[in-house]
């Protein structure tokens with residue numbers, strides 16, 4: 001079992017990279033996802049490290065997978081999760097963490113888009129909640145309204161219905177975004193099909 005110092009060293013290594021990400025929302029999203037992990041009931045330091053590092057590949061332009069290399073958004077996200085786990089494993093190699101702790105963190109990161117264990121499911125949900133709390137407003141500044149709506153719908157589908165309602169009360173800074181999120185949830189709750197051409201490409 002690693003010491004508290006090892007955990008803090010690993011955290012610093014991760015945040016040093018995330019804080020230099022060219023994606024503007026990354027530093028706040030990493031920390032906010034870790035906060036959601038706690039709010040959803042976990043105080044496991046390894047799950048916290050996975051939350052901080054789950055998107056680490058996109059902080060490194062030379063390592064990251066590109067959206068245009070994939071026809072489906074789900075395939076792109078799957079490749080992103082795998083690649084983040086690969087990158088994080090290299091970063092944590094000399095952190096002082098035990099090999100089985102690194103394995104656990106990297107497993108959680110690899111599974112963060114689709115879940116697969118209670119902890120991976122929790123990370124997936126924390127990530128999805130954080131997308132709405134910290135990313136959506138910034139994402140909307142560099143994408144079309146249509147792309148923002150598709151991305152928001154994709155995010156809402158990652159949440160359990162009970163958790164989905166949490167995003168209703170978030171502050172989106174922009175009344176259009178708040179209205180869009182409310183409308184999408186209303187339409188999902190009615191079971192209607194909210195978007196024409198929803199399978200079309202979602203950008204990131």
Ligand SMILES: [Fe+2]
Pocket residue numbers: 029033054055127
């Ligand atoms: Fe994320």
